[in-house]
Amino acid sequence: MSAGTRSRGTRFLRARWRVVLRLACWSVLETGQTFLTGYAPARALDAGFLAGRAGVGLAWLGVAGIGVLLGAYGTARVYAAVAALVEPLRDRLVERVVRRGVRKADRGALSGLTQQVEIARDTFAGLVMVSRSFVFTAVGALVGLFSLAPLLLLVVGPPLLAGVALFAATLRPLARRQEAFLVADEALADRLGAVCPGLRDVTATGAEERIAEDCGRLVDAEFGAARSLARWSVLRVASLAAGGQLPIVLLLAAAPWLLARGVTTGALVGALAYVTQSLLPALHNLVHGLGTSGSRLTVVLRRLTSADAENMEGGEEATRRDESGDAASRQRESAARRAFTPAVAPALSLSGVTFAYGPASAPVVEGLDLVLAAGAHLAVVGPSGIGKSTLTGLVAGLLRPSEGQIEVYGEPVPSAAAEARRVLIPQEAYVFSGTVADNLGHFRADPVPEAELLAAAEAVGMGPLLERLGGPGALVEPAALSVGERQLVALARAYLSYAPLALLDEATCHLDPWAEERAERAFAARPGGTLVVVAHRISSARRADRVLVMDGTGTAFGTHDELLHVSPLYRDLVGSWTPVPARRSEPALALRDADGVDAVARPGLAGDGRHVVAHGPVGQVQASGDLGDGGSLRRQR
Numbered sequence: 001m002s003a004g005t006r007s008r009g010t011r012f013l014r015a016r017w018r019v020v021l022r023l024a025c026w027s028v029l030e031t032g033q034t035f036l037t038g039y040a041p042a043r044a045l046d047a048g049f050l051a052g053r054a055g056v057g058l059a060w061l062g063v064a065g066i067g068v069l070l071g072a073y074g075t076a077r078v079y080a081a082v083a084a085l086v087e088p089l090r091d092r093l094v095e096r097v098v099r100r101g102v103r104k105a106d107r108g109a110l111s112g113l114t115q116q117v118e119i120a121r122d123t124f125a126g127l128v129m130v131s132r133s134f135v136f137t138a139v140g141a142l143v144g145l146f147s148l149a150p151l152l153l154l155v156v157g158p159p160l161l162a163g164v165a166l167f168a169a170t171l172r173p174l175a176r177r178q179e180a181f182l183v184a185d186e187a188l189a190d191r192l193g194a195v196c197p198g199l200r201d202v203t204a205t206g207a208e209e210r211i212a213e214d215c216g217r218l219v220d221a222e223f224g225a226a227r228s229l230a231r232w233s234v235l236r237v238a239s240l241a242a243g244g245q246l247p248i249v250l251l252l253a254a255a256p257w258l259l260a261r262g263v264t265t266g267a268l269v270g271a272l273a274y275v276t277q278s279l280l281p282a283l284h285n286l287v288h289g290l291g292t293s294g295s296r297l298t299v300v301l302r303r304l305t306s307a308d309a310e311n312m313e314g315g316e317e318a319t320r321r322d323e324s325g326d327a328a329s330r331q332r333e334s335a336a337r338r339a340f341t342p343a344v345a346p347a348l349s350l351s352g353v354t355f356a357y358g359p360a361s362a363p364v365v366e367g368l369d370l371v372l373a374a375g376a377h378l379a380v381v382g383p384s385g386i387g388k389s390t391l392t393g394l395v396a397g398l399l400r401p402s403e404g405q406i407e408v409y410g411e412p413v414p415s416a417a418a419e420a421r422r423v424l425i426p427q428e429a430y431v432f433s434g435t436v437a438d439n440l441g442h443f444r445a446d447p448v449p450e451a452e453l454l455a456a457a458e459a460v461g462m463g464p465l466l467e468r469l470g471g472p473g474a475l476v477e478p479a480a481l482s483v484g485e486r487q488l489v490a491l492a493r494a495y496l497s498y499a500p501l502a503l504l505d506e507a508t509c510h511l512d513p514w515a516e517e518r519a520e521r522a523f524a525a526r527p528g529g530t531l532v533v534v535a536h537r538i539s540s541a542r543r544a545d546r547v548l549v550m551d552g553t554g555t556a557f558g559t560h561d562e563l564l565h566v567s568p569l570y571r572d573l574v575g576s577w578t579p580v581p582a583r584r585s586e587p588a589l590a591l592r593d594a595d596g597v598d599a600v601a602r603p604g605l606a607g608d609g610r611h612v613v614a615h616g617p618v619g620q621v622q623a624s625g626d627l628g629d630g631g632s633l634r635r636q637r
């Protein structure tokens, strides 16, 4: 406990000396009861039952009973006195906390702090009870032992003193370790509290490993603190054994010696009663109560009473953390910027990559070799469920191959360097509550200049949406955006990142073919940028300068024209894809049937302009949908 907290505590108690005195007086009754715990049975035996005077024995037992009743009355009064001591402490702490909470208008902090006040109040009450009880019980028992036979003090006193001394010696180091454990526990709880609600963000940004590492460090810190605490707690158990249990053994072992020196049988039984009924439970409560609650109270009180200072320190600490965080992000960023400079290594290289979702499952990717030069534009095609997303997950480092190596711009996957060089835009675009600028600049540690934001939005076709939302400073309500609009936000965000390799995993599937084309061309034209697109339209594959056809565990790789000749699967895929009609003046709406058949419609073709009916040129596709802003569709069949 710090000197400041100690002196405040002394002042607090001195100002309430009357309550302390009242508490002491009522506690004397407890001492009386403790005295009778051993003395009455001793007299009942020696002067009563063993002397053949059962009446006297019963009378002494009756006295012990009265002692218990008086002790119980005293304990009830003690509780009232403890309340008179504890409640003012609570009031003072609450006053402090509320004053500070109101000043800062921080309701979250206020509720957290008032909860700590309750902990402080309860812990303080517990401490007053156990330490007071130990003192008065010990006095009662020692006086009782002395009255029965001073020799008994010789047997019980030394181990009791040794136990208490050992306990006192461990108090401070134990409190420090308890505090270290609490701090580590809270740090972990804080971190998990922040991470768990944001798990989607973590996955969306591919930060699992970094977060796992970070949380792992906190888990290790708490584990270390718990081990150290446990080691010191062994000494606490030793002090209990020495002070409470050893006297019992000594009394029994020394019984013949004591009896030979005039100690009566009743006195021996009385001494055992003192140790087992009073001293041991009181010491047990003291060791556990003071050992655990004492350090908890120290921590809570220090926080509550010096929170202003701590807040300042906390602020500085946060700034320091921010600064070091900034430094780390600056480092990552400069690594990423460097990645944009012309690279000698290929943008992507896979050699002998094999991956299966489970040890017993068939591999989704098997022995795949692929080299993609920097600046290339690759389309990955294949039937549904063939492994296209799995491949992007492998390249992004979200999945680990069981065999083979993957490198992104010469950096092994997974690694932070490879992570900084790629950005994955999944089909399910993620938009979070915040401003448009927050969302778009999410992959950038440096503030993105507004002109750059606008240019990126324009490049990927998000311009009209940005305007409708109210510009970069406007707040985004994710639920109010259509899936297509969310994809536009995700595309602009990825476009702004410094990662040169963009992985679009059906990231434009909710956009119309023209919006998709615009976005893909924008990514392909990023200076030094390499693009891998999981294509769901033939137009997308035709735009790419290379196509990877996935066909079970086999693959074919080449240009569109080459593959039309060599890959029957590619020919089939091209045949089943619907050609995109020439662009009309009014925006078109593209629908895709569950079987992957496209249908294209124009608003106004049927319906009221927002609700349209689309007739598919292939098969009998019929669907109606709501043409939201930005041309996206919520389809009802």
Ligand SMILES: Nc1ncnc2c1ncn2[C@@H]1O[C@H](COP(=O)(O)OP(=O)(O)OP(=O)(O)O)[C@@H](O)[C@H]1O
Residues within 6 Å of the ligand: 357, 364, 382, 383, 384, 385, 386, 387, 388, 389, 390, 391
């Ligand atoms: N987490 C997973 N656990 C087990 N199997 C999975 C998991 N994710 C995908 N698969 C299986 O792996 C195979 C390849 O899936 P993947 O999503 O990579 O295919 P895809 O070609 O991207 O499909 P689509 O075009 O429909 O998105 C499928 O059979 C799928 O069921």
